[in-house]
Amino acid sequence: MTMPRTSPRIDEKIRARNIRLILDVATDVFSRKGFDGTRIAEIAELAELPKANIYYYFSSKEEIYSAIMMRLIAGWDEALTNIRADREPADALRDYIRAKLDYTRKNPRESRLFASEIIQGARFLSPKDRAHMRMATEKHAAVISQWIREGRMAAINPRHLFIMLWATTQFYSDFQPLACDALGTKTIRPVDYDAAADTIVRTVLAGVIPSSPAIP
Known part of the structure; x- marks a missing residue:
């Protein structure tokens, strides 16, 4: 007698649900206990999944941690899509700031976990992720440099502007x-x-946009 098989669509839904559950639970544990204090067994217990299921989706604690970092970076990348050369600088900066704050509000554990990772020397942030963030910063700093050359922004250091915006939106x-x-x-x-x-x-627009009107 053959056992009934679930459809590929149902299998994919189960997979996506379990991965999301594991990452959500792991984010909570990592943010409270740090990388070294987190155990796969605890993640499995809190997710109410067998430990073997955790290893079915992730080969190691490092891989879970990396997936959380990647999810966070993807959210930041989405906010950065507002910084485009074809937009007005005031509109782009306004939308970027609001998007960063909104992401931080909705994902405080991920943001705090990332801050903790950086404070501890970025021990587990992969070279690939760090390279990606450097490239994203360079790409969007180039947009700001273009706005400056076009006279649409004050002559400021784009990278220091981004550092300031990261600090204010994540604080x-x-x-x-x-x-x-x-x-x-x-x-x-x-x-x-x-x-x-x-x-x-x-505050930002008053400082970087020539003759910036009041922003509602």
């Missing part, structure tokens, strides 16, 4: 207790992120 999740103290609140609410976006956008 709210990476250092949430300190941000809460500064805001006089117990948690950062959506309205606080809206106020942050408005403040950052107004």
Whole structure:
């Protein structure tokens, strides 16, 4: 008697669901315990999956960690698509800042995990991922340089601008207790992120866009 087979479409849905579950659980554990303190057995227990299933999808703890980093970087890449030479600099920067803040708001654990990884010397961030981020920065810094040559932006250092934007947009999740103290609140609410976006956008555009009008 032959056992019934599931359809490829159902198999793929199960695979996607399990991978998403494993990465979500692993992100929580990594963000709390760090790489060294995380165990595959704990990820399996919290995901309510057999340990063998974890190894079915990922060959090692390092591979799970790398997949989390890749997911985060993909989110940042999506935000960077707003920085394009065919756009008005004010619109592009405004949309980029809001996209970065929105991603941070929705994915605080990933952002904090990445910050922790960097603080610890980027021990487990792969050379491939670091090279990708360098290339992405160079590509979009070139766009800003073009805007500067065209007289549409003040003559600033594009790379330092990006560093400043990363710092401001990620601070709210990476250092949430300190941000809460500064805001006089117990948690950062959506309205606080809206106020942050408005403040950052107004401040940046006033400094880099010639005769920038007030941005609503």
